[in-house]
Amino acid sequence: xxxxxxxxxxxxxxxxxxxxxxxxxxxxxxxxxxxxxxxxxxxxxxxxxxxxxxxxxxxxxxxxxxxxxxxxxxxxxxxxxxxxxxxxxxxxxxxxxxxxxxxxxxxxxxxxxxxxxxxxxxxxxxxxxxxxxxxxxxxxxxxxxxxxxxxxxxxxxxxxxxxxxxxxxxxxxxxxxxxxxxxxxxxxxxxxxxxxxxxxxxxxxxxxxxxxxxxxxxxxxxxxxxxxxxxxxxxxxxxxxxxxxxxxxxxxxxxxxxxx
Numbered sequence: 668x669x670x671x672x673x674x675x676x677x678x679x680x681x682x683x684x685x686x687x688x689x690x691x692x693x694x695x696x697x698x699x700x701x702x703x704x705x706x707x708x709x710x711x712x713x714x715x716x717x718x719x720x721x722x723x724x725x726x727x728x729x730x731x732x733x734x735x736x737x738x739x740x741x742x743x744x745x746x747x748x749x750x751x752x753x754x755x756x757x758x759x760x761x762x763x764x765x766x767x768x769x770x771x772x773x774x775x776x777x778x779x780x781x782x783x784x785x786x787x788x789x790x791x792x793x794x795x796x797x798x799x800x801x802x803x804x805x806x807x808x809x810x811x812x813x814x815x816x817x818x819x820x821x822x823x824x825x826x827x828x829x830x831x832x833x834x835x836x837x838x839x840x841x842x843x844x845x846x847x848x849x850x851x852x853x854x855x856x857x858x859x860x861x862x863x864x865x866x867x868x869x870x871x872x873x874x875x876x877x878x879x880x881x882x883x884x885x886x887x888x889x890x891x892x893x894x895x896x897x898x899x900x901x902x903x904x905x906x907x908x909x910x911x912x913x914x915x916x917x918x919x920x921x922x923x924x925x926x927x
Contacts, residue, residue, distance in 0.1 A: 706739045708776050712767035717757030721746035729757055737768070739776065747777065781926075786890045787848045789813055789926040794898055798920025803829035807920055816847045821856070835863045838882065850890050857883045862906055879907045894925050 710731050717729040721743045731737060731751060737759075740748040746758045764777040796807040804827070811821035819842040827834035840858030859881040866874070884902035891897060899921050906914040 706770065706776050708737055708739065708764065708768035708770055710735045710737065710767060711769055715759055715763045715767050717749070717759055718746075719757065721748070721758045725758070729755065739764075781894050783850060783890050785894075786896060786926055787816070791819075792896075792924050792926040794922050794924035796898065796900070796920040796922025798918060800825075800827040800829075800834070800918045801916045803827050803834075805918060805920060807922070811842065817844055818842065819844075821858075830867075832864055832866045834865075836880070837861050838880065840882070842886075844888075852888050854886050854888065855884075856886060856900070856902070857881075862904075876908075881905050881907070888924075894927065896924050896926060898922050898924050 710733050712733060714730040714732050716727045717731065718725040719728055731749075735751060737749040737751055740750055740756065742748070742761070743758075745761050747761055747764055748756060749759050749764075750756045761777060765775065768777065770776045791810065791812045794807075794809045794811075796809070798805050798807075805825055806828075807823055807825040809821055809823035811819045813819045821840045821842055823836075823838045823840065825834075825836040825838075827836070838858055838860035840856045842854050842856045844852050844854040846852050859879065862876075862878050862880050864876045864878070882902045882904045884900055886898060886900035889897045899919075901917065901919040904916040904918065906916065908914060
């Protein structure tokens with residue numbers, strides 16, 4: 668029971684760390700990193716607006732016109748602090764710089780931030796999830812490839828830390844999402860794989876088992892911002908054994924994903 672309690676506490680800690688990733692990313696964005704010194708860009712559009720602070724609520728106090736050079740100072744979330752030749756400083760929306768500036772050699776220095784349309788048209792994703800596997804703590808990592816807007820192929824590995832046994836799962840699934848353009852999009856998953864079951868050594872029966880599995884489940888994805896999304900899923904497993912009856916298990920889990 669102590670091991671199971673420890674595993675549950677570990678799962679809660681890992682969940683907290685995963686859910687805080689977007690906040691950590693926002694803090695790290697404060698610094699504009701470049702190994703070759705400050706980045707300078709030239710305005711290629713009629714003008715870009717400056718604000719007094721890194722939010723849409725701050726007033727516009729200046730605009731750089733076409734042909735002006737700006738130095739990129741630092742970044743905070745969707746805003747970049749710039750400096751002009753007169754040492755004035757202000758905040759410019761990242762997408763405005765991405766669409767309207769170039770470096771001296773004609774390269775794009777600022778990339779567009781991913782948006783919900785990019786999430787809908789993603790090529791794949793990587794997800795870490797934690798949850799409950801028939802009363803035992805479970806940890807899962809999954810990677811998927813989106814081969815159409817509605818269908819994806821996913822490979823997932825899981826570890827279940829139970830009080831009586833330790834279980835490792837490997838599954839391949841086909842996922843169908845009927846509404847890929849929604850911010851909160853449901854999906855159906857079904858597939859199969861293998862389960863490796865290792866009873867605890869303190870039990871009288873310590874024979875290890877390897878069984879094939881099949882599963883069906885329902886899930887939700889919720890786009891947060893940038894490349895982050897949340898995912899929740901429930902699965903019903905059927906474990907095929909050499910006994911008279913097969914085993915049925917329900918698993919639910921929550922997690923954080925990054926798409927590309």
